[in-house]
Amino acid sequence: MPKDHGIGASPKRREDVRFLTGNGNYTDDINMNGQAYVHFLRSDVAHGTINSIDTAAAAAIPGVVKIFTSVDFEAVGGVPCGWEITDRHGNAMQEPKHPILAEGKVRYVGEMIAAVIAETAEIARDAAEVIEVDISDLPAVVNMKAAVVDGSPKVHDDLTSNLCYDWGFVEENRDAVDAAIKGAAHVTTLELVNNRLIANPMEPRVCIGDYDRPAGDHTLYTTSQNPHVIRLLMGAFVLGIPEHKLRVVSPDVGGGFGTKIFHYAEEAFCTFAAKACNRPVKWTSSRSEAFMSDAHGRDHVTKIELALDADNNFVAVRTDTHANMGAYLSTFAPSVPTWLHGTLMAGNYKTPLIYINVKAVFTNTVPVDAYRGAGRPEASFQLERVIDKAAHELGVDPIALRRQNFITEFPYATPVAVEYDTGDYHATMDKLEEMADFAGFDARRAESEKNGKLRGLGVNCYIEACGIAPSNLVGQLGARAGLYESATVRVNATGGLVVMTGSHSHGQGHETAFPQVIAEMIGIDESMIEIVHGDTSTVPMGMGTYGSRSLAVGGSAMVRATEKIINKAKKIAAHLMEASDADIELKDGTFSIAGTDKSVAWGDVTLAAYVPHNYPLEDIEPGLEETAFYDPANFTYPSGAYACEVEVDPDTGKVTIQRMIAADDFGNIVNPMIVDGQVHGGLAQGIGQALLEGCVYDDDGQLLSGSYMDYAMPRADDLPFYEVDHSCQTPCTHNPLGVKGCGEAGAIGSPPSVVNAVVNALRSAGKDVTHVDMPLSPNRVWEALNG
Amino acid sequence: MTQVSMTVNGQAANGDVEGRTLLSSFLRDQLGLTGTHIGCDTSQCGACVVHVNGEAVKSCTMLAVEADGAEVATIEGQAAEDGTLNAIQQAFQDNHGLQCGFCTPGMVMSATALLKDNPKPSEADIRAYLSGNICRCTGYHNIVKSILAASGQDVAGIAAE
Ligand code: FES
Numbered sequence: 001m002p003k004d005h006g007i008g009a010s011p012k013r014r015e016d017v018r019f020l021t022g023n024g025n026y027t028d029d030i031n032m033n034g035q036a037y038v039h040f041l042r043s044d045v046a047h048g049t050i051n052s053i054d055t056a057a058a059a060a061i062p063g064v065v066k067i068f069t070s071v072d073f074e075a076v077g078g079v080p081c082g083w084e085i086t087d088r089h090g091n092a093m094q095e096p097k098h099p100i101l102a103e104g105k106v107r108y109v110g111e112m113i114a115a116v117i118a119e120t121a122e123i124a125r126d127a128a129e130v131i132e133v134d135i136s137d138l139p140a141v142v143n144m145k146a147a148v149v150d151g152s153p154k155v156h157d158d159l160t161s162n163l164c165y166d167w168g169f170v171e172e173n174r175d176a177v178d179a180a181i182k183g184a185a186h187v188t189t190l191e192l193v194n195n196r197l198i199a200n201p202m203e204p205r206v207c208i209g210d211y212d213r214p215a216g217d218h219t220l221y222t223t224s225q226n227p228h229v230i231r232l233l234m235g236a237f238v239l240g241i242p243e244h245k246l247r248v249v250s251p252d253v254g255g256g257f258g259t260k261i262f263h264y265a266e267e268a269f270c271t272f273a274a275k276a277c278n279r280p281v282k283w284t285s286s287r288s289e290a291f292m293s294d295a296h297g298r299d300h301v302t303k304i305e306l307a308l309d310a311d312n313n314f315v316a317v318r319t320d321t322h323a324n325m326g327a328y329l330s331t332f333a334p335s336v337p338t339w340l341h342g343t344l345m346a347g348n349y350k351t352p353l354i355y356i357n358v359k360a361v362f363t364n365t366v367p368v369d370a371y372r373g374a375g376r377p378e379a380s381f382q383l384e385r386v387i388d389k390a391a392h393e394l395g396v397d398p399i400a401l402r403r404q405n406f407i408t409e410f411p412y413a414t415p416v417a418v419e420y421d422t423g424d425y426h427a428t429m430d431k432l433e434e435m436a437d438f439a440g441f442d443a444r445r446a447e448s449e450k451n452g453k454l455r456g457l458g459v460n461c462y463i464e465a466c467g468i469a470p471s472n473l474v475g476q477l478g479a480r481a482g483l484y485e486s487a488t489v490r491v492n493a494t495g496g497l498v499v500m501t502g503s504h505s506h507g508q509g510h511e512t513a514f515p516q517v518i519a520e521m522i523g524i525d526e527s528m529i530e531i532v533h534g535d536t537s538t539v540p541m542g543m544g545t546y547g548s549r550s551l552a553v554g555g556s557a558m559v560r561a562t563e564k565i566i567n568k569a570k571k572i573a574a575h576l577m578e579a580s581d582a583d584i585e586l587k588d589g590t591f592s593i594a595g596t597d598k599s600v601a602w603g604d605v606t607l608a609a610y611v612p613h614n615y616p617l618e619d620i621e622p623g624l625e626e627t628a629f630y631d632p633a634n635f636t637y638p639s640g641a642y643a644c645e646v647e648v649d650p651d652t653g654k655v656t657i658q659r660m661i662a663a664d665d666f667g668n669i670v671n672p673m674i675v676d677g678q679v680h681g682g683l684a685q686g687i688g689q690a691l692l693e694g695c696v697y698d699d700d701g702q703l704l705s706g707s708y709m710d711y712a713m714p715r716a717d718d719l720p721f722y723e724v725d726h727s728c729q730t731p732c733t734h735n736p737l738g739v740k741g742c743g744e745a746g747a748i749g750s751p752p753s754v755v756n757a758v759v760n761a762l763r764s765a766g767k768d769v770t771h772v773d774m775p776l777s778p779n780r781v782w783e784a785l786n787g
Numbered sequence: 788m789t790q791v792s793m794t795v796n797g798q799a800a801n802g803d804v805e806g807r808t809l810l811s812s813f814l815r816d817q818l819g820l821t822g823t824h825i826g827c828d829t830s831q832c833g834a835c836v837v838h839v840n841g842e843a844v845k846s847c848t849m850l851a852v853e854a855d856g857a858e859v860a861t862i863e864g865q866a867a868e869d870g871t872l873n874a875i876q877q878a879f880q881d882n883h884g885l886q887c888g889f890c891t892p893g894m895v896m897s898a899t900a901l902l903k904d905n906p907k908p909s910e911a912d913i914r915a916y917l918s919g920n921i922c923r924c925t926g927y928h929n930i931v932k933s934i935l936a937a938s939g940q941d942v943a944g945i946a947a948e
C-alpha cells in the first residue's frame with residue numbers, strides 16, 4: 001500500500017492551486033507605486049571598441065527619466081566570480097573585470113552598453129533605439145581552439161591570452177596515465193562535442209530595484225534560485241551595501257535549471273538605479289534578450305581515450321577538453337568543467353588511473369555557466385560514449401563490458417578525489433534489463449524495418465555528485481562561498497509550524513515535500529506546516545537551490561532544526577507530566593511516558609511554550625523556535641542505468657524516440673510523484689540536448705540561434721511517455737534522510753543512451769558509424785548514413 | 788490612445804490603449820490579470836494562451852484593439868466562484884501536470900480548447916495540439932497524462948513508476 005502521508009507519500013502539491021488559477025506571484029507580476037522601466041541597449045557586434053555613446057537625442061524624448069552608461073558605474077565593482085581555479089602549474093586562473101555596463105569595449109552580442117529608464121517600457125525601448133553608439137569592429141574570437149593559438153585576437157587586452165586556465169587533474173597521475181595508455185592492450189579514442197545549450201526556463205529573468213530613501217534600505221525582487229547568494233555577491237562585491245540594508249526577494253520563480261543561480265549585472269543595475277532615480281526600477285527580459293544574456297551551458301570540445309587490458313578491464317582514462325567560458329566569468333563558471341566534471345570521470349567504474357586536462361577559454365560569446373547537471377552531463381556523455389565505442393571495437397556486449405568494470409564495494413575512493421558512499425550499479429542495471437525487455441528488441445527492430453525504419457538500442461550508466469557540498473572541501477577547491485543550508489522551524493502556540501528554509505523552490509514542490517518530512521518526525525498533519533522561502537528578510541542565510549541539493553542539504557537542515565524542537569518539546573512535556581525527559585516518547589503527535597498511559601498532546605506542549613505558567617523556566621527559555629545550519633559531510637552520489645530505443649527514418653534522417661527508460665537509485669524517496677516529475681523533466685532536457693538543441697554562433701560571433709524559431713526546444717510531439725523507476729535504493733549514509741537528489745539525473749543520464757541508440761541504428765544499416773555529434777538533427781543523421 | 792471595451796471572464800473591462808498594445812499586456816498591466824504569462828516574443832511558447840470568443844488565441848499575437856467587443860476568458864476565470872478547480876485544472880493537480888507553473892495557464896487554456904473540439908483525444912492528438920505550448924519543466928509526460936485524465940480516459944496504465 002502506498003503511504004498517504006509523511007515520507008514516501010505523494011500528496012497533491014499545495015502550490016498547484018495558485019498556479020492553476022493564475023494566482024502565482026512571479027516577479028513580473030509585481031508592480032510598485034511610481035515604478036519606472038528600464039531598457040538595456042545591447043551590443044549587436046561581438047567584439048569592438050566603443051568610440052562614443054551619444055545619448056542626447058534619447059534623453060530628449062518625453063518620459064525618459066535617466067540614461068546610464070559605464071561612466072555612472074566607475075565607483076562600483078564588477079560582477080564577481082564565485083570560484084577560483086588553480087591551474088596545473090599552481091597559478092590562479094585569469095580573471096577579467098566583468099563590468100555592469102560595457103567599459104571601452106564590447107565583448108559579446110547582447111552585452112549591455114547603456115540603460116534607459118523611462119515612464120513606460122515602450123518609451124524606454126524607443127529611446128534606446130536612438131542612442132548613437134560608435135563602435136569599431138574587432139575580429140571576433142569564437143572558435144575555442146583557435147582562441148588559444150598564439151597570435152589570436154584577445155577578448156581581454158589586459159590578460160596574457162584567451163586561456164582562463166589550463167587545469168590538470170590529477171596532475172600527479174599525468175605520467176602514470178600516459179604510460180598506462182601506451183602499454184594498454186586496447187585503446188579506444190573518441191573526439192566529440194558537448195553542444196552549447198541555452199537553459200530557457202519559461203519565465204524570463206526579471207528584476208525590480210526599490211529604494212527607501214529615508215531608511216536607506218534597498219530591496220531587489222529578482223528571479224533567482226538563491227536570493228541570499230545574490231544579496232552577498234551584489235551587496236558585498238558590487239554595490240557595497242551591507243546585508244541589513246539590502247533585502248532580496250525571489251517569489252515564485254518559473255524554472256531555473258541553473259541559469260538563475262548567477263548574479264547578473266541587470267540585478268546590480270536595477271538596485272543601483274532605484275537609488276539614483278529614487279524610484280522603483282523594473283526590468284523584464286524579453287525572450288530575445290534571454291537568449292543573449294542568460295548564461296549558456298555546456299560547450300565542451302573533448303577527446304577521450306579509454307585504455308583496456310587484454311581482459312577488457314579499464315586501466316586508464318585520459319581526456320582533453322576545451323571548455324568555453326564566454327566573454328566574462330559568470331558566477332560559478334570556472335567550477336563547471338573542473339570540479340563538477342573531472343571528479344566524475346571515474347563514472348560507475350573501477351578505472352585505477354585517470355587524468356583530465358581542461359583548457360577554459362574566453363571567447364566573444366555570452367558567458368557560459370552551470371546548466372542542469374553542470375559538468376556531470378559532460379563527464380557521463382564522453383565516458384559512456386567511449387565505452388560503447390570500445391565495446392563495438394572489441395566485439396563485446398556493451399552491458400557486459402560495463403558490468404565487468406562496475407565498482408561493487410562501498411565506500412569507494414575514486415582516483416579523482418571523491419568517495420562514493422553507497423550505490424549498487426548491478427541493481428539498477430538489473431532493473432533496467434527487467435523494464436526494457438532487451439530480449440524483444442530484435443523483434444521490434446524487425447517490425448521497424450518492415451516499416452522502412454532503422455531501429456537502435458542504446459544503454460548507459462551514470463553517476464553524479466550532488467547534494468552540493470561540504471564547505472571545507474569546496475573551499476580548498478576554490479569556492480568563494482560555503483555550501484551549507486539553513487532552516488528555522490518556528491512552532492506557533494497552537495501547534496502549527498512555519499519553516500523558513502534557505503532552499504528555494506522554482507518548480508520542485510518544496511511547499512509540499514518539506515512538510516512531509518516534519519509531519520513524519522512529529523506525527524502531525526502536513527496541513528499544520530507551512531514553508532517560507534525566497535526572502536532574505538525572513539529566512540536565515542542560506543545558499544539556495546541547485547546541484548540537486550534541496551532535500552539532501554536543505555532538508556537535512558530542516559531535520560536538524562526539528563530535532564532541536566522535539567528535544568525541547570520533550571523537556572516541556574516532561575515538566576508537564578512531572579517525569580524525566582529521558583522517559584518521554586513522541587509518537588503521532590503525542591508525548592507519553594514510556595511504559596505508562598500518561599500523555600500530553602503536541603498542542604498542549606506548544607501552548608505551554610508560549611503561555612509558560614506551568615513551565616521549567618529555570619531550565620529552559622519559553623518559546624519553541626530553532627535554527628539549524630547543515631553542512632554536508634560529502635556529496636551524494638545518485639546513479640542509474642538508462643536505455644533508449646529510437647527509430648531513424650533513413651530517407652530524412654529524423655530520429656524518433658520510441659522508448660526512454662530510466663532506472664535510478666536516489667536513495668530514500670520523500671515524494672515519489674515529485675521525483676518522477678523531476679526525472680521526466682531531466683529526460684526531456686537530455687533528449688533535447690541529444691536531438692534538438694544547439695546554440696550556434698557564426699564566425700563573426702553573431703548568435704544564430706536567438707529565438708524559438710531557431711533554437712529547437714523540445715515540444716510535446718518530440719517526446720514519448722517515459723518509463724522511470726527508483727525502486728533501487730541505497731540510502732545516502734551521511735545525511736539524516738538518506739536521500740541523494742534527483743533533479744539533474746535525467747539530464748545527466750539520457751544523452752549518451754540516445755546517441756548510443758542512434759549510432760546502433762545507423763550501424764544496423766551496414767554503416768560503420770562511430771559517432772554523430774549532438775544535436776542529432778535530421779541533417780547530421782542523414783549525412784552520417786549517406787556521407 | 789484608443790478606448791477598448793471587452794468582456795473578460797464575464798465582467799465588463801475597459802481601458803485606453805496604444806495601437807501597439809498587445810492583448811497580453813492589456814490583460815496583465817491594465818486589468819491586473821497576471822495569470823496570463825509572457826514567455827517569448829516570437830509567438831512560440833503558448834504561455835499567453837487565452838480564449839477570445841471561445842477560440843484559443845496566443846494573446847501576444849493579438850492587439851488589444853482587435854479584441855474590442857470580444858468575450859475573453861483567462862485562467863483566472865476557470866475555477867468555480869468558491870475556488871473549486873474545474874475538471875481540467877483538477878486533472879493537472881492530480882497528475883502532477885505542472886512544476887514551476889509558468890507554462891500552466893497556457894497549457895490549461897489550450898487543453899480546454901482541445902477538449903471542446905475533441906473530447907476524447909488520443910495521446911498523439913494531445914501532443915500535436917500542444918506543439919505550440921512549451922513547457923521546460925515536466926517533459927510533457929504528466930501534462931499529456933493530465934489531459935487524457937481530464938477527458939475521462941484511463942491513465943493508470945501509463946508508464947510512470
Ligand atoms: S508569449 Fe505568446 S506565444 Fe510566447
Ligand code: FES
Nearest residue numbers: 886890922923924
Ligand atoms: S511547469 Fe515550468 S514550464 Fe511548464
